[in-house]
Amino acid sequence: MRRAFITGVNGQDGSYLAEYLLRKGYEVHGLIRRTSSFNRGRIEHLHTYEGDKGLILHYGDLIDASNLFHLLRKIDPHEIYHLAAQSHVGISFETPLSTTNIIALGTLRLLEAIRSLDLSETKIYNASTSELYGNTTQCPQNEDTPFMATSPYAIAKLYGHKICENYRDAYEMKIWNGIFFNHESPRRGENFVTRKITISIAKMLQKKQDKLYMGNLDVIRDWGYAPDYVEAMWQMLQTDKPDNYVIATGVGHSVRQFIECAFEYVDIPISWKGKGINEKGYGLLRHSKQKKILVEINPRYNRPIEVNRLIGDSTKARKTFGWRPKTTFKELVKIMLEEDIKREETTCKFLG
Ligand code: NAP
Ligand code: GDD
Numbered sequence: 001m002r003r004a005f006i007t008g009v010n011g012q013d014g015s016y017l018a019e020y021l022l023r024k025g026y027e028v029h030g031l032i033r034r035t036s037s038f039n040r041g042r043i044e045h046l047h048t049y050e051g052d053k054g055l056i057l058h059y060g061d062l063i064d065a066s067n068l069f070h071l072l073r074k075i076d077p078h079e080i081y082h083l084a085a086q087s088h089v090g091i092s093f094e095t096p097l098s099t100t101n102i103i104a105l106g107t108l109r110l111l112e113a114i115r116s117l118d119l120s121e122t123k124i125y126n127a128s129t130s131e132l133y134g135n136t137t138q139c140p141q142n143e144d145t146p147f148m149a150t151s152p153y154a155i156a157k158l159y160g161h162k163i164c165e166n167y168r169d170a171y172e173m174k175i176w177n178g179i180f181f182n183h184e185s186p187r188r189g190e191n192f193v194t195r196k197i198t199i200s201i202a203k204m205l206q207k208k209q210d211k212l213y214m215g216n217l218d219v220i221r222d223w224g225y226a227p228d229y230v231e232a233m234w235q236m237l238q239t240d241k242p243d244n245y246v247i248a249t250g251v252g253h254s255v256r257q258f259i260e261c262a263f264e265y266v267d268i269p270i271s272w273k274g275k276g277i278n279e280k281g282y283g284l285l286r287h288s289k290q291k292k293i294l295v296e297i298n299p300r301y302n303r304p305i306e307v308n309r310l311i312g313d314s315t316k317a318r319k320t321f322g323w324r325p326k327t328t329f330k331e332l333v334k335i336m337l338e339e340d341i342k343r344e345e346t347t348c349k350f351l352g
Helices: 012-023 046-052 065-075 094-114 152-171 192-205 224-236 257-267 315-321 331-352
Strands: 003-006 025-032 056-059 079-082 122-127 174-180 212-214 244-247 271-273 280-283 292-297
Touching: 003 012, 003 065, 012 025, 012 046, 012 224, 025 065, 056 065, 065 094, 065 257, 079 094, 094 122, 094 152, 122 152, 122 224, 174 224, 192 212, 192 257, 192 315, 212 257, 224 244, 224 315, 244 315, 257 280, 257 331
Parallel strands: 003 025, 003 079, 025 056, 079 122, 122 174, 174 244, 212 292
Antiparallel strands: 271 280, 280 292
8 A cells, every 4th residue: 555645734735735635545644734713624524434444643743853753753655745834825924934944944844855765766846936936027937937036935935946856866866846825615715816805705695794905906827726736746746757737727817807717707897997996896686786895906915026927838847747737727617616505605604
């Protein structure tokens, strides 16, 4: 039986990847942090996955080098998926030191533990990111596009990306960097833009929220569906040569388009008036008689530096291991909204 070890198993991607590997018959081990209250909603169901042994959890932390060393010695995994991170770009401006410690030094701690244990046959996936491209003028971005990282998060990830390449070259370690563009799902953290929009709309329909307060509406992202993307992590580790791969849909949409598409799905067309921080989105909610302001700008959600446009070209992944996205932008919006609407309706039922 193949053994996999996932850092960040409790996150969006970690939870889908754990499911995917369990389905493939892997023995799956995951690293979780100790928290004062339980936050394992995404992986709770995996403990008894289809009656099998299920996911095996280990306490640990990327800031604790000896913990990583002892765990890896015990588990001796065939594959390591390194996903753990403080993954919010905006928040990285507020917490640059801990973000850098977890992402940059955390990756180095993991690599050093693997090297010290001489796990030379272990394959390693490193969660790199499209944020490395920053405000490059090249579009779409591929594996050869120069990096222009513009946030503490992206700069820490750039270190992680580069140290993985360095250990690959220097010690012949089997490390793949997945340069993933934004990917979302009903399990996406609540303060990422897509999930914030779908949760807010679901709450508005239940009269539990009046407005959606947003930052920059005109940035463009290449949004895919997370379960499609975790498949690419596994697929690249099955190729012969460790390398870097861009994973993206190749289609960009603005935050504004995401908002419009999500509101349209619940039959509320949005019309925009005003400019800059005074711009407002108007629409008619089912329970109101006249159009109201449903979207407003709040500058607190702007970042000190914005990454304006990320659109990826994943031709290399398609040619090498046949990966392509299965879910369209519209389908993604629908999947996320339906799930959040269901969740809000259920909560309302319980509240009476
Ligand atoms: P996520 O939902 O934020 O999950 C991150 C996970 O890392 C969480 O389980 C978190 O644990 C864990 N973690 C944070 N600090 C840790 C520490 N010090 N020690 C151990 N674990 C720690 O992120 P995601 O969306 O699944 O993304 C997975 C990875 O891909 C991240 O590295 C992210 O930067 C990268 N990435 C994501 C995207 C995307 O669009 N989703 C795109 C490109 C790259 P808690 O649950 O305890 O907080
Ligand atoms: N979060 C958030 N909240 N973002 C907003 C808001 C808001 O209210 N209003 C506008 N935005 C804009 C952000 O400024 C950003 O340009 C865009 O929406 C997307 O923001 P996020 O959803 O927070 O994601 P991200 O693109 O910054 O980062 C995600 O994708 C990266 C890959 O490109 C994260 O998952 C990173 O971990 C990942 O590396």
